[in-house]
Amino acid sequence: MPQVDTILSRSDHIGTIGARSGIQRDTYSITPGLYCVGRPTGDSPVLVTANYKLTFDALRSELGGVDVWILVVDTRGINVWCAAGKGTFSTEEIAYQVRRAGLMEVVNHRELILPQCGAPGVSALNLKTACGFKGTFGPIRATDIKCFLASGKTADEIMRSVTFNLLERAALIPLEIFLLLKPFALTLVCLVLFSGFGPDIYSLDRVLLRGGSIALVTIMSVLAGAVLVALLLPWIPGRQFWLKGLLLGILVAVFTVLRFLPFVGWTAVIGMALWAMSVSSFLAMNFTGSTPYTSLSGVEMEMRKGLAIQIVSALLGLFCWLAGPFFL
Amino acid sequence: MQEFRYIEGAAILKLDKTACIGCGMCEIVCPHRVFKCIENKATIVDYDACMECGACARNCPTGAIFVNPDNGCGCARYILNSWLAKVTGKKPAECGC
Known part of the structure; x- marks a missing residue:
């Protein structure tokens, strides 16, 4: 099981510059599958995200000090929102990755924390029938994920609204x-x-x-x-x-x-x-x-x-x- | 997002109140807070904030919500490519979003 760091390295930052400037954007992806942050157990929450490395880095860099699983699904290196719109961040794809990772055997609970921006592509209701895991929509931004987990998986209006500052x-x-x-x-x-x-x-x-x-x-x-x-x-x-x-x-x-x-x-x-x-x-x-x-x-x-x-x-x-x- | 308002009345969004069971999913998933559940029924409280992302329709258990089903992204390049494709009869090029 790959363990990921919550502190971005110098090469991660260089990669971010590459993706943001367009030099290395279309191929900036990571391998889909299950990753762990900290020392997660069978009761730890499972966060679902896209395999665009910029997205993955944004998520993991916010997870310092918590023990969670990250399920990365294959969105062909596209961010969650766009992939949800295009249909690659979908109910079927998440169900497929859940089965592929054998998540049923890894965790005791049956819940996936989904990014709110994945909602255009994922039906939380259908997810339950597709793979046995219930989908719970987390906040929009990764910066709010710790707060979301700490407050009993609730998100306030600000956490649920997009910004464009x-x-x-x-x-x-x-x-x-x-x-x-x-x-x-x-x-x-x-x-x-x-x-x-x-x-x-x-x-x-x-x-x-x-x-x-x-x-x-x-x-x-x-x-x-x-x-x-x-x-x-x-x-x-x-x-x-x-x-x-x-x-x-x-x-x-x-x-x-x-x-x-x-x-x-x-x-x-x-x-x-x-x-x-x-x-x-x-x-x-x-x-x-x-x-x-x-x-x-x-x-x-x-x-x-x-x-x-x-x-x-x-x-x-x-x-x-x-x-x-x-x-x- | 109140400082960003787009063209009024442009979005295609319909809510069938009789089909709504008041589950509140649309209120949860909407990134622009278009819906609010009032007395166990979803209500559109900010129609013009809708950007047609389709999250509400995808997560409505009774199909009470209809959003512009064209699932291309809301970008000019995508529309330009699809117009060009209509002229040339080819498949529209990717917009790169």
Whole structure:
């Protein structure tokens, strides 16, 4: 029986950075099965979790000084909530791991403590019929698990509510940036290459001036849409994400006009402003997937309008920007 | 989570009070505290906080709760991929969530 430490090592912390930044996220999993923390006995509680190592580490690092079993189920290295939504953190999978680990012989009781966020995929009622163990939903966060166990397996309103505070939002930014790197670099190279075209066919001076300015505007729009929207989320007016992003994009657009109008002319500067707004708006809309409060129906609703406006604005913007040198 | 409110009336969530037996499971599992058991019947007390995670419907013993059954995650990339899949006729690409 593998015994796990409740203090994370240096390599665990490095692994966390790898997963959070996206460098090593898709393969960050551990072997499913039964683990023990401290010196658990047949009466010790059994906590169920996913086999994403970031999840497993978050749980075990909160278990210092307690004796419990951890049953890790195979969610293909995905966290509990997302896996529950996708159906891999499921009643059937837990029942399967219970049988595989021979849990009936290990413990005397017939109860599994489930993470509350597993509820979209696990029916506590069906679990009993599937494997003989009754499911009890614990708190949302691993930080509350000790308190939950100490208070006779009860959770208060706060322990049962998700949060999305500044720190939790900031932790998501590295991954957002990492996922953007490739398309961002590709877009930037194309923009700079195309910036040289004009009435005299191609000029390097224009590449420097126009390429440099569109690159700066694009970087600012990405920062606005992917970083600032995440950090300032509750304080940006509006509910729809594409509008929140558009609002910050307008600020970038205003800066663009003030800063670059004397150098590139009206047509190109309007193009850059439109481009900035659509990039920021699109990236903000993409952030919906990282938040714990947007409904699929809501996202679909805002995308119908948002995406259409973003596409039109981006195409029109790029057209104006390319046409700029011909109208100067 | 009161500082985070999403589009009003967008979520698809239905509760059939006549089928409810007041077990309180929906109240336990909801991460946004949408339900409250009042006089042995579940009541929706904060409809617009619903994010359609489906925890309540999955754990309702009598099937009294209906939530948008599309089990994709509530993310723009997933929707974009499923729209693209409709056009190309292929299977939607993973959203990476």
